[in-house]
Amino acid sequence: MPPLMPAPDRSVLDRRDQIAAALRTVVPGEGVITDEDERRAYESDGLAAYRQMPMLVVLPSAVEQVSRILRYCHDNNIKVVPRGGGTSLSGGSLPLEDGIVLAMGKFNRVLEIDFDNRCVVVQPGVTNLGISDAVQHAGFYYAPDPSSQIACSIGGNVAENAGGVHCLKYGLTANNLLGLEMVLMTGEVIRLGGRHLDSDGYDLMGVMTGSEGLLGVITEVTVRILRKPATARALLLGFPSNESAGDCVGAVIADGIIPGGMEMMDKPAIHAVEDFVHAGYPLDVESLLIVELDGPAEEVDELIRRVEAIARRCGATYLRISNTEAERLTFWAGRKAAFPAVGRITPDYLCMDGTIPRARLPEVLTRMAALGRKYELRIANVFHAGDGNLHPLILFDANAGELERAEKLGADILRLCVEVGGVLTGEHGVGVEKRDLMGTMFNEIDLAQQQRVKCAFDPNMLLNPGKVFPTLHRCAELGRLHVSGGRLPFPDIPRF
Amino acid sequence: MPTLRPTSAPELLAAVKEALADATPIEILGQGTKHDLGRPFQASRRIELTGLSGISLYEPGELVMGAGAGTMLSDIEETLRKNRQELAFEPPDLGPLLGSAAGAQTIGGVIAGNLAGPRRIKAGAARDHFLGFHAVSGRGEEFKSGGRVMKNVTGYDLSKLMAGSWGTLAVLSDVTVKVLPAAEKTRTVLVTGLDAARAVAAMAAAMQGPCDVSGAAHLPQSLAMASGVSYVSGAGKPVTALRVEGTPISVAYRCAELTKEMAGFGPVEELHSMNSARLWRELRDAQFLVEPRDRPVWRISVAPQSGAGVIQAIARALEARWFMDWAGGLVWLSLPPGTPDAGAAMVRAAVGEQGHATLYRAPADLRASVPVFHPQPPALAALTQRVKLSFDPQGILNPGRMYAGV
Ligand SMILES: Cc1cc2nc3c(=O)[nH]c(=O)nc-3n(C[C@H](O)[C@H](O)[C@H](O)COP(=O)(O)OP(=O)(O)OC[C@H]3O[C@@H](n4cnc5c(N)ncnc54)[C@H](O)[C@@H]3O)c2cc1C
Numbered sequence: 037m038p039p040l041m042p043a044p045d046r047s048v049l050d051r052r053d054q055i056a057a058a059l060r061t062v063v064p065g066e067g068v069i070t071d072e073d074e075r076r077a078y079e080s081d082g083l084a085a086y087r088q089m090p091m092l093v094v095l096p097s098a099v100e101q102v103s104r105i106l107r108y109c110h111d112n113n114i115k116v117v118p119r120g121g122g123t124s125l126s127g128g129s130l131p132l133e134d135g136i137v138l139a140m141g142k143f144n145r146v147l148e149i150d151f152d153n154r155c156v157v158v159q160p161g162v163t164n165l166g167i168s169d170a171v172q173h174a175g176f177y178y179a180p181d182p183s184s185q186i187a188c189s190i191g192g193n194v195a196e197n198a199g200g201v202h203c204l205k206y207g208l209t210a211n212n213l214l215g216l217e218m219v220l221m222t223g224e225v226i227r228l229g230g231r232h233l234d235s236d237g238y239d240l241m242g243v244m245t246g247s248e249g250l251l252g253v254i255t256e257v258t259v260r261i262l263r264k265p266a267t268a269r270a271l272l273l274g275f276p277s278n279e280s281a282g283d284c285v286g287a288v289i290a291d292g293i294i295p296g297g298m299e300m301m302d303k304p305a306i307h308a309v310e311d312f313v314h315a316g317y318p319l320d321v322e323s324l325l326i327v328e329l330d331g332p333a334e335e336v337d338e339l340i341r342r343v344e345a346i347a348r349r350c351g352a353t354y355l356r357i358s359n360t361e362a363e364r365l366t367f368w369a370g371r372k373a374a375f376p377a378v379g380r381i382t383p384d385y386l387c388m389d390g391t392i393p394r395a396r397l398p399e400v401l402t403r404m405a406a407l408g409r410k411y412e413l414r415i416a417n418v419f420h421a422g423d424g425n426l427h428p429l430i431l432f433d434a435n436a437g438e439l440e441r442a443e444k445l446g447a448d449i450l451r452l453c454v455e456v457g458g459v460l461t462g463e464h465g466v467g468v469e470k471r472d473l474m475g476t477m478f479n480e481i482d483l484a485q486q487q488r489v490k491c492a493f494d495p496n497m498l499l500n501p502g503k504v505f506p507t508l509h510r511c512a513e514l515g516r517l518h519v520s521g522g523r524l525p526f527p528d529i530p531r532f
Numbered sequence: 533m534p535t536l537r538p539t540s541a542p543e544l545l546a547a548v549k550e551a552l553a554d555a556t557p558i559e560i561l562g563q564g565t566k567h568d569l570g571r572p573f574q575a576s577r578r579i580e581l582t583g584l585s586g587i588s589l590y591e592p593g594e595l596v597m598g599a600g601a602g603t604m605l606s607d608i609e610e611t612l613r614k615n616r617q618e619l620a621f622e623p624p625d626l627g628p629l630l631g632s633a634a635g636a637q638t639i640g641g642v643i644a645g646n647l648a649g650p651r652r653i654k655a656g657a658a659r660d661h662f663l664g665f666h667a668v669s670g671r672g673e674e675f676k677s678g679g680r681v682m683k684n685v686t687g688y689d690l691s692k693l694m695a696g697s698w699g700t701l702a703v704l705s706d707v708t709v710k711v712l713p714a715a716e717k718t719r720t721v722l723v724t725g726l727d728a729a730r731a732v733a734a735m736a737a738a739m740q741g742p743c744d745v746s747g748a749a750h751l752p753q754s755l756a757m758a759s760g761v762s763y764v765s766g767a768g769k770p771v772t773a774l775r776v777e778g779t780p781i782s783v784a785y786r787c788a789e790l791t792k793e794m795a796g797f798g799p800v801e802e803l804h805s806m807n808s809a810r811l812w813r814e815l816r817d818a819q820f821l822v823e824p825r826d827r828p829v830w831r832i833s834v835a836p837q838s839g840a841g842v843i844q845a846i847a848r849a850l851e852a853r854w855f856m857d858w859a860g861g862l863v864w865l866s867l868p869p870g871t872p873d874a875g876a877a878m879v880r881a882a883v884g885e886q887g888h889a890t891l892y893r894a895p896a897d898l899r900a901s902v903p904v905f906h907p908q909p910p911a912l913a914a915l916t917q918r919v920k921l922s923f924d925p926q927g928i929l930n931p932g933r934m935y936a937g938v
Pocket residue numbers: 081082117118119120121122123124125127128129140160181182183184187188189190191192193194195196197198199200201248249250252253254255375463464500
C-alpha cells in the first residue's frame with residue numbers, strides 16, 4: 037500500500053482546465069499534457085508498486101519557463117513534483133492527484149565541456165552516462181556511476197545524491213558537484229557554486245544534494261570530471277561464509293587500500309545472476325566479492341598481489357584475477373545485472389537500501405534471513421561492501437497478495453539497519469517508501485529542524501509534498517519558539 | 533565577558549537556553565584560533581567548547597571517527613597517525629596566519645570553517661568528510677543529523693550546512709568524520725621558472741594527466757625564497773610544485789612520468805618525503821603570508837584557469853604578495869597595510885562572477901566596514917537569511933559574523 041499522501045485540494049482539481057490553459061501560455065503546445073493516456077507514462081517511477089495519475093504534466097525547456105511555472109503554481113497553491121528520468125526506487129517522483137509533474141526531460145543538452153578546468157556544464161535532463169559519453173574521447177569520465185546510469189538524469193542524481201560502485205574511492209554525487217542553478221518555488225533563480233571549489237556562504241548546494249526535489253528545481257548542473265585511470269583490474273573472490281568475506285573487506289581497508297570498487301553478493305544473488313548472465317561465478321561459495329583496483333599498471337599490479345594475499349589469509353576458496361579488460365568486464369557483468377537477474381526469478385521484487393557499519397554484516401545477514409523465514413519471503417543480497425551500503429532484494433508476487441508482507445519485511449530490515457548503528461537509506465532516498473520510518477532514526481526535534489530548512493526554501497510546502505517527512509507541519513507552527521525563561525537551569529556549568 | 537565552558541551536551545544545551553531566555557548573543561569558540569576571522573560582532577557571553585572533548589569512536593577498519601567538537605585536532609591527528617590514517621582533506625592550521633598559536637585548533641572549528649588543504653583538489657574539503665553531528669540550535673534545541681556511515685541520504689544533509697557556517701546556525705557538540713589511510717609515500721615534482729600563467733598551464737596539464745596529482749601549487753620567486761626547503765628557497769626562480777602520493781612503487785612510477793611530462797615546461801627537480809611534507813605544510817598553512825602581520829590577507833576561490841588572471845588584475849594596481857594552490861583555483865594574497873577597504877573593491881572586481889574572495893585577515897575596523905564574506909545577489913542573500921532564521925530565529929549564535937543580520 038502506498039503511504040497516505042496529502043489530501044488532494046478540490047479547488048485545484050476543479051480548476052484543472054483553467055490551470056492547463058494558463059500553463060500553455062508559458063509552455064505552448066505539447067509541452068502541457070492533459071491527455072489521460074499520455075499522462076499514464078508518468079504515473080509511477082522505479083518503485084512501480086505505487087501509482088498515481090498526475091493532474092497535469094508539464095515539459096518545460098528553458099529556465100524562464102520553469103521560473104514562470106513555479107511562480108504561477110506558488111501563486112495558485114498548486115503542488116509540483118519534479119521528475120528527471122523517473123528511475124527513483126523510493127517513489128521520489130511519484131505524482132500527486134492534484135499536482136503537476138514537472139518533467140525535466142527536455143533539458144537534455146551538454147552546455148559546455150571545459151577540460152582545462154576539468155568540469156562539464158549540463159542541463160539536468162542529461163543522463164548520467166551522457167556526461168561520461170561526452171568527454172570520454174579525451175580520456176575523461178564522470179565518476180559516480182549508479183547502475184541506472186543509462187536512464188537516470190543528472191538532475192535526479194543531484195536530488196538523490198546518487199552513488200555507484202565506484203563511490204568508495206571517488207565519492208558520491210555530492211563530492212563531484214561544483215555548481216547548480218535552481219529555481220525556488222517563488223520562481224526566483226539562484227546560482228550556487230560554479231567552476232570553483234567550496235562556497236564561502238552556507239553550503240546550500242550541499243543541502244540541495246539529496247533533497248529529493250523538495251527544495252528547488254535544478255535547471256543546470258556543473259560537475260567535475262576525472263581522467264580515466266590508466267588501467268583497472270579486478271579480483272573475483274569466493275568465500276565459504278559471509279563472515280570471511282566481510283573480514284576480507286575489513287582487512288583490505290586496514291592494509292591502507294581503497295579499491296576503486298568492492299562489491300559483495302550472497303548466495304541467492306550469486307545463483308540468480310549466474311543463471312542469467314553466465315559470468316562464470318562459482319556456485320559453491322556462500323559469498324562472492326569483486327575487488328577492483330585502478331590506477332597506473334605498476335600500482336594496480338602491486339595492489340592486486342596484496343589483495344590476493346589478504347584474500348587467501350581470510351580463507352578465500354575461489355580466486356580469479358582479471359588479465360584482460362574483457363575478463364574484468366565479465367566479473368562486473370554479473371553484478372551489474374543483479375537487479376534484472378533477480379527480476380527474472382520472481383514476479384516482483386523490492387530493493388532495499390540500508391547502510392550499516394560494515395563489521396555488523398554477518399549479524400545483519402543472519403537476522404535478515406530469520407526475518408525472511410518469518411515473513412516467508414526470499415531475500416537476495418547485493419552489497420556495496422566497502423561503504424556498508426546493503427541492497428537486500430525482497431522477492432514476492434504482488435498477484436498472490438504478497439506486497440504488503442514484502443513491505444513489512446522491508447521495514448523490519450531497515451529497522452534492523454538502524455538498530456545496529458546504520459541508516460534507512462544509503463543512496464536511493466527516503467521518498468514515500470521510507471517516509472514513515474523516519475521516526476526510527478530521528479526524533480521530533482530532528483525532523484522539525486529539517487522541515488524548517490524546507491520552510492526556508494518553500495514556505496508553502498508546494499514542492500514535492502508527501503515525500504521524506506512523515507508528518508507535515510505548517511511552517512508557521514514550526515517557526516514558533518518556546519523560550520523557557522528565568523532561572524539558570526544548570527547553575528554549575530563551569531563559568532569564567 | 534562571561535565565558536561558559538560546558539563539559540557535557542546537557543550543559544551546552546542549558547548554556548544556549550540561558551542565552552536564549554535573556555536574548556543575549558553568544559560567541560562560540562573552540563580554542564579561539566580563528567577568533568579574528570569574520571565580521572566583528574557584539575556578544576555578551578562566550579561558550580567555549582574545549583570541555584566537550586575526547587575521541588568517542590574510532591574504528592579504523594570502518595574509516596570512521598567520532599569526537600567531541602572541542603577535541604584538539606592535534607589529538608585526532610596523533611591518534612590517526614598511529615593507525616597510518618589521516619583526515620584526507622588536510623586541514624590547514626591557520627593559527628599563526630590569524631595571529632594565534634600554532635597547533636591549537638579544535639575539530640569543531642575546522643568543520644565550522646569548512647577548511648581544506650592542498651589535497652582539496654583530489655579528496656575534497658571538510659564538508660566531504662563530515663558524516664554526522666549532534667548540535668544545539670539557536671532555538672535551544674538539541675538535534676542530530678547524519679550518522680556514522682559513509683553512505684547516507686536519510687533526510688537533508690545538514691552536515692553540509694554546518695560545515696562553513698562559522699558557528700552561526702548551531703553549536704556542534706560532537707562530530708563524526710570519515711578518515712582514510714595515509715599515503716605510504718609522498719614525493720613532489722618541482723618545475724622552476726614559470727610565470728603565473730605558465731604555471732597554471734603546467735598544473736592543468738599535470739591534473740589532466742594520469743599521474744593522480746594530490747597537490748598543485750605555485751610560488752613566485754619572492755615567496756619561494758622564504759621556504760624552509762632549500763631546493764625551493766635556493767631555486768632563485770618561481771617554483772611550481774606537484775605532489776604525488778601512494779605506494780612506493782606507484783609514486784616512483786608516477787613521478788618519473790610527471791617529470792617527463794613537465795620537462796616541456798621548465799627544469800624539473802624532485803623532493804622526497806621529508807622536504808615534501810615541509811613544503812606542503814607551508815603551503816597548507818599559508819605560512820608565506822604570516823609576515824608582515826599588518827598586511828590584510830585574502831583567500832580567493834576561482835576556477836583553476838582564472839587564478840593567474842585574477843592575480844594579474846589585482847597586482848597591476850596594488851603591491852600584492854600571493855601564491856596559488858589547488859592548481860590555480862585557490863589564491864592566497866596579501867596587500868599593503870593601509871590599502872583602502874583592504875583592496876576589497878579591486879579584489880572582488882577581479883573575481884567577478886567566477887568565484888569568491890574572503891577577507892581572511894584584517895584589522896577589526898576594516899572587517900567591520902568591508903564585507904568579509906563575498907557579497908551575495910539579493911535572492912541568495914534572502915535565502916541565506918531564511919536558513920539562518922530556521923536554526924537561530926533570535927540571532928543569538930555568532931550573529932553578524934558572516935553577514936550583517938545573519
Ligand atoms: C535498475 C536501477 C538501478 C539503480 N541503481 C542505483 C545505484 O546504483 N545508485 C543509486 O544511487 N541509485 C540507483 N537507482 C536509483 C535512481 O536511479 C537514482 O535515485 C537516480 O538518481 C534517480 O534519477 P532520475 O533522473 O531517474 O530521477 P527521478 O526518479 O525522476 O526523480 C528522483 C527524485 O529527484 C527529484 N528530481 C528529479 N529531477 C529533478 C530536478 N531537475 N530538480 C529537482 N528535483 C529533481 C524528483 O522529484 C525525485 O524526488 C537505481 C534505479 C534503478 C531503477
